[in-house]
Amino acid sequence: MIECFEKQNIKRSVAAGLILLIASFFVAVGVAEISFPESLLTFTDQEWLMDIWPKAYRYNIHVGVGACALCGLLIIPAYKLQKDFSIRALETLCRIGIGGMFIFASIFKIQDPHQFATLVAQYQFFSALHLDFVNNFFALVYPQFELWFGLAMILSPFVKESAFAIFWMFVSFIIALAWALWNDLGITCGCFELEGAQDKAEAWTSLIRDIILIWPTFWLATRKNKSLIGIWKK
Amino acid sequence: MKKFFQKSLQISLAYLKTLNWYVLLGIAVFCIILAIVNNIRVSDEKSVDWIGTQDVMEKPADIL
Numbered sequence: 001m002i003e004c005f006e007k008q009n010i011k012r013s014v015a016a017g018l019i020l021l022i023a024s025f026f027v028a029v030g031v032a033e034i035s036f037p038e039s040l041l042t043f044t045d046q047e048w049l050m051d052i053w054p055k056a057y058r059y060n061i062h063v064g065v066g067a068c069a070l071c072g073l074l075i076i077p078a079y080k081l082q083k084d085f086s087i088r089a090l091e092t093l094c095r096i097g098i099g100g101m102f103i104f105a106s107i108f109k110i111q112d113p114h115q116f117a118t119l120v121a122q123y124q125f126f127s128a129l130h131l132d133f134v135n136n137f138f139a140l141v142y143p144q145f146e147l148w149f150g151l152a153m154i155l156s157p158f159v160k161e162s163a164f165a166i167f168w169m170f171v172s173f174i175i176a177l178a179w180a181l182w183n184d185l186g187i188t189c190g191c192f193e194l195e196g197a198q199d200k201a202e203a204w205t206s207l208i209r210d211i212i213l214i215w216p217t218f219w220l221a222t223r224k225n226k227s228l229i230g231i232w233k234k
Numbered sequence: 235m236k237k238f239f240q241k242s243l244q245i246s247l248a249y250l251k252t253l254n255w256y257v258l259l260g261i262a263v264f265c266i267i268l269a270i271v272n273n274i275r276v277s278d279e280k281s282v283d284w285i286g287t288q289d290v291m292e293k294p295a296d297i298l
Contacts, residue, residue, distance in 0.1 A: 113281060136284065141265055158254060165258065
């Protein structure tokens with residue numbers, strides 16, 4: 001039996017588990033607030049809140065970053081309560097969360113390569129490097145990387161390799177979004193849905209989301225290769 | 235400062251040696267093959283030329 005499930009540690013493990021569940025809820029709210037303004041978990045988009053405070057929707061990024069910060073703070077007591085359980089649980093949650101996010105993000109891009117290629121072209125990054133001809137091929141291959149490395153993160157024991165690849169994908173997203181903002185391109189991120197040139201504010205929120213999510217990915221890239229079940233074995 | 239960079243480089247190289255490059259490159263090659271298959275699989279209006287780019291749209295005037 002692993003240390004965290006031994007008789008003397010079980011109460012502490014349950015308490016740590018509950019705290020981590022609340023932390024997971026906060027990070028889900030944070031990602032929803034930052035990336036999905038009309039989702040079920042987006043509090044700033046609730047009608048009852050809009051009735052009381054019509055400008056609430058403007059503060060989605062603040063609420064999102066606040067929820068992520070709260071999640072970070074909740075990890076500390078969970079870790080202090082039961083270190084062994086918390087690390088195993090965090091690795092499981094991070095793998096499912098980040099891997100799942102990449103799988104979800106890849107699906108619409110794989111279904112419509114033309115739209116995604118158009119979206120990539122809006123960044124004007126390849127044209128600045130005189131590599132225009134790469135745009136379409138990049139738009140074809142990149143979503144496949146997202147899907148298969150996301151799946152590998154969840155289903156395979158190769159967490160180090162998949163997290164390493166996803167880490168560099170996050171780096172590329174950060175560079176692309178920073179580039180778009182620096183050049184005032186006024187484009188949306190295009191991470192989860194296909195939009196045209198619409199909204200500069202969304203590029204900011206996506207940049208913040210990626211800067212937050214790159215840290216747990218970096219942590220995963222330093223973990224030992226184990227399957228999700230293997231994490232919970234001695 | 236020089237020592238710091240040397241140490242960082244050593245740690246990075248040691249880390250890179252621990253990675254299973256067969257898995258990484260295997261998935262990468264698999265992805266490229268699937269990308270090619272996917273471009274053939276999707277309908278004509280959704281597929282793209284292998285080499286080339288797309289038009290850049292005009293920036294709307296009412297941008298935030």
